[in-house]
Amino acid sequence: MIEVKNVTHWYARNTPEEVKAVSGVSFNIEPGEFVAMLGHNGSGKSTLSRMLNALIFPHEGTIKIDGLDSCDEANIYDIRSKVGMVFQNPDSQIVCSTVEEEIAFGPGNLGISREEIYKRIDEVLKMVNMEKFRASVPSKLSGGQKQKIAIASVLAMKPAYIILDEPTSMLDPYGRRQVLDALSFLNKSIGIAVILVTQHMQEAFEAGRIIVMHRGKLVYDGAPEKLFSDGKKLESLSLGMPASGLISESLRRKGVKIGGLYPKLEKLAEKIADLYNKGGAK
Amino acid sequence: MIESSFIDVSSLSYTYMKGTPYETKALNRVDFTANKGEIVGIIGPTGCGKSTLIQHFNGLLRPESGKVIVDGLDLNVSEVNLRDLRKKVGLVFQYPEYQLFEETVAADIAFGPRQIGFAEDEIGIRVKESMSLMGLDPSMADRSPFSLSGGEMRRVAIAGVLAMKPKALVLDEPVAGLDPLTRKKMLDMIVNLNRKEKITVILVSHSMDEIVEIASKIVVMNEGMVIASGNAGEVFSNSKVIDSARLLLPQCTELMVRLSELGLPVRHDLYTIEACTDEISSLFK
Numbered sequence: 333m334i335e336v337k338n339v340t341h342w343y344a345r346n347t348p349e350e351v352k353a354v355s356g357v358s359f360n361i362e363p364g365e366f367v368a369m370l371g372h373n374g375s376g377k378s379t380l381s382r383m384l385n386a387l388i389f390p391h392e393g394t395i396k397i398d399g400l401d402s403c404d405e406a407n408i409y410d411i412r413s414k415v416g417m418v419f420q421n422p423d424s425q426i427v428c429s430t431v432e433e434e435i436a437f438g439p440g441n442l443g444i445s446r447e448e449i450y451k452r453i454d455e456v457l458k459m460v461n462m463e464k465f466r467a468s469v470p471s472k473l474s475g476g477q478k479q480k481i482a483i484a485s486v487l488a489m490k491p492a493y494i495i496l497d498e499p500t501s502m503l504d505p506y507g508r509r510q511v512l513d514a515l516s517f518l519n520k521s522i523g524i525a526v527i528l529v530t531q532h533m534q535e536a537f538e539a540g541r542i543i544v545m546h547r548g549k550l551v552y553d554g555a556p557e558k559l560f561s562d563g564k565k566l567e568s569l570s571l572g573m574p575a576s577g578l579i580s581e582s583l584r585r586k587g588v589k590i591g592g593l594y595p596k597l598e599k600l601a602e603k604i605a606d607l608y609n610k611g612g613a614k
Numbered sequence: 615m616i617e618s619s620f621i622d623v624s625s626l627s628y629t630y631m632k633g634t635p636y637e638t639k640a641l642n643r644v645d646f647t648a649n650k651g652e653i654v655g656i657i658g659p660t661g662c663g664k665s666t667l668i669q670h671f672n673g674l675l676r677p678e679s680g681k682v683i684v685d686g687l688d689l690n691v692s693e694v695n696l697r698d699l700r701k702k703v704g705l706v707f708q709y710p711e712y713q714l715f716e717e718t719v720a721a722d723i724a725f726g727p728r729q730i731g732f733a734e735d736e737i738g739i740r741v742k743e744s745m746s747l748m749g750l751d752p753s754m755a756d757r758s759p760f761s762l763s764g765g766e767m768r769r770v771a772i773a774g775v776l777a778m779k780p781k782a783l784v785l786d787e788p789v790a791g792l793d794p795l796t797r798k799k800m801l802d803m804i805v806n807l808n809r810k811e812k813i814t815v816i817l818v819s820h821s822m823d824e825i826v827e828i829a830s831k832i833v834v835m836n837e838g839m840v841i842a843s844g845n846a847g848e849v850f851s852n853s854k855v856i857d858s859a860r861l862l863l864p865q866c867t868e869l870m871v872r873l874s875e876l877g878l879p880v881r882h883d884l885y886t887i888e889a890c891t892d893e894i895s896s897l898f899k
Contacts, residue, residue: 349761372793373764420791475660501791502708504659504820506860531793572794575823575865575887582887586895597865601872608878608897 334361334384334415334493334525339393341379353379355548356393361527363492366519368536368556369529371545372570377529380545381495384527385415398492413442416486416494420501422478426470431462431481434470438489449488456484459522460514476507480514487518493525494518501531512538533560533574537595544569561593576600620782620814621648621671621703626680628666640666642838643680648782648831653808653815655829657822658859663838664818665708668784671816672703685781697730704780708787710771711764719745719762720755723774730778737777744773747811749803765796769803776807782814783807789824801828822864826850826885834859846885866890 341354354376361367371377382388383395386402397414400407419425428434435453444452457463460480465473470481479499486494496515500508516538518524528539536542537556544552544559546569552559560566560577573581576597583590583604590607594600623646630638640663648654656664669675670682673689673696682689685702707713716722723741732740745752748769754762759770768788775783788804789797805828807813819825825832826846834842834849836859842849849855850863863871870882870890878897884890 373791373796375793498791502660504860505822505862507660508820531791531797533794567795570793570795572798576869579866579869579887579891582891583894586891588891588895588898597869597872601869601876604873604894605876605878 333363333396333398335394335396336360336380336384337394337396339380339383339390339395341376341383341388341391343379345391352548354383354390354545357545357548357550358393359543359550359553361493361525363525364519364523365541366515366526366539367528367541367543368539369527369543369545370531370533370536370569370571372547375545375570376548377545378497381417381497381527381529384493384495385417386411387417413489414492416489416491418479418482418486418494418496418499420498422475422482422502425482425485426478429469431457431465431468431470431473434481435485435488438485442489452488452490456487459487459518460484461510461517474507475503476510479503479507479511483511483514483518487524491524493527495527495529497529498531499528500535508532508535533572533577534595537574544571546570556595557593560595618649619647620650620652620685621646621816622681622683623647623667623670624681626667626670626677626682628663628670628675628678630666632678640838644835644838644840646833646840646843648814648816650781650814651808651812652831653805653817653829655825655832656816656818656835657820657825657832657861658835662835662859664835665786666838667835668705668786668816668818671782671784672705673699674705701730701778702780703782703784704775704778706772706775706783706785706788708790709768710775711759711767714759714767714771717758718756719750719759719770722759722770723777726774726778740777740779741773744776747776747803747807748773749799763796765792765800768792768800780813782816784816786818787820788817789819789821797824804828822850822862823866826864827887834861847883850885851883870894 336357336359339354339357343351343353369377383390386408389403395402397411400411402411426434428437432453435456436449439449439452457466460483462480470478500511515526519526542556542559574595576594580590580594590603594603623644626641626644628641630640658664677690687694687699714722720741723744724737727737727740750769759767789800804815808815832849833840834855842852842855864885866887867885870880870884873880874882880893884893
């Protein structure tokens with residue numbers, strides 16, 4: 333379990349430029365959860381997510397990963413092998429000249445045996461559906477493929493939790509779909525906990541739970557449906573509706589009685605068809 | 615038609631690392647036109663040549679073969695004045711806030727016009743005007759750009775380009791990575807620049823929903839070629855184009871397709887939320 337207790341972090345602390353980036357935040361994440369983290373630019377999402385794998389540290393409060401305190405230096409390597417991190421731009425994380433070497437890099441540094449590393453390369457490439465690219469040159473891959481390789485290299489460390497900081501913001505729609513499908517598979521079939529930081533509201537519905545950061549504070553922790561049913565609140569948090577929500581709102585304004593919220597287009601289509609067939613139409 | 619075109623590209627090809635084993639053909643006989651006052655959206659998968667194409671518009675790349683004419687300047691002529699060209703066309707890269715470097719917002723915005731050699735009072739006026747166009751409060755002028763939020767930093771970066779008073783603005787993914795509210799404000803500002811300041815806008819984006827809401831013409835690229843061009847209807851009604859460039863339909867169009875699959879008598883050649891919900895609500899009247 334990831335336990336975040338009353339955590340505060342400042343940048344440029346005790347200088348005139350001091351900024352409190354994260355302020356008194358508490359939450360837990362259980363193994364196997366899928367959590368989306370939303371919030372405006374500068375809300376503290378990235379600071380918080382970097383604290384979860386001990387890249388930076390709380391100034392106040394504690395973070396424990398499976399009981400290991402991140403402020404205890406002796407725990408740092410254990411924490412980083414439990415919590416994998418994938419950044420926005422795969423190019424800033426990929427260092428090797430073939431996919432295979434890239435994936436071997438992390439476990440190689442941990443001193444894991446050659447046989448075991450080969451086994452892991454096979455396993456993780458399969459998990460992200462990239463077996464065919466084992467010998468490929470990363471720079472020749474598409475954005476979505478590169479991001480999947482970045483994810484696979486993190487998976488090769490066998491993390492229990494994987495944090496992704498806006499992993500799809502540089503990808504085209506197809507690449508984005510590939511990455512989201514891979515995450516959903518890792519979560520549902522392998523049981524890895526996923527923490528997805530995103531600005532794409534539709535992606536948030538992949539998660540069972542949403543955490544919203546606003547000006548350094550945690551202001552929402554709960555189900556996606558509840559958050560997205562309150563348009564005014566969303567706007568006050570600099571968030572927005574996914575496309576299906578915008579369509580539902582517009583329909584309601586035009587007098588179509590569709591009722592609740594339909595984050596998925598299929599459901600919205602079914603509801604409209606249902607209304608139509610029940611004779612709502614003349 | 616010819617007299618109203620601002621950027622005219624015909625049969626443009628470009629190859630990276632030509633003559634080496636890493637040779638990559640990025641553009642393959644591309645034709646492209648942006649008329650004065652238009653908003654043109656360019657879409658297509660990662661690596662399809664979008665960024666290579668737009669770098670020709672202000673002379674960062676020179677045509678290898680084919681023709682590029684920008685506001686009457688022929689970029690094939692080697693002695694073309696790049697300074698004149700860059701005053702005409704402002705190019706905003708992806709994540710332009712990474713290029714901010716000055717100590718204050720005002721100094722950063724002033725950098726371009728100062729390089730060109732404008733008088734200081736002219737520079738001061740341009741800084742004020744550009745800040746106001748990008749909705750930046752005058753009180754921000756003396757702040758460090760690095761103390762601003764991501765969305766504000768990006769607006770400062772674009773203001774720096776606007777300070778050159780370009781006739782056309784070329785933006786590579788201007789809303790990537792912004793939160794939804796900031797994204798909406800940025801798109802409104804871009805539309806305003808087009809409507810009020812009459813700036814021709816060329817916009818690269820991965821968001822079909824945003825492109826259809828603001829662009830009057832959409833150009834689809836794939837594997838270094840332009841494979842479709844026209845209004846939303848002309849582009850998205852062609853399933854071959856959609857499949858080969860692995861595009862998604864705008865979400866509201868996707869909904870209309872699903873509704874007609876469910877047997878509802880609706881058109882699915884509609885591409886904006888307004889048009890789609892009008893069509894759906896008419897079923898119930």
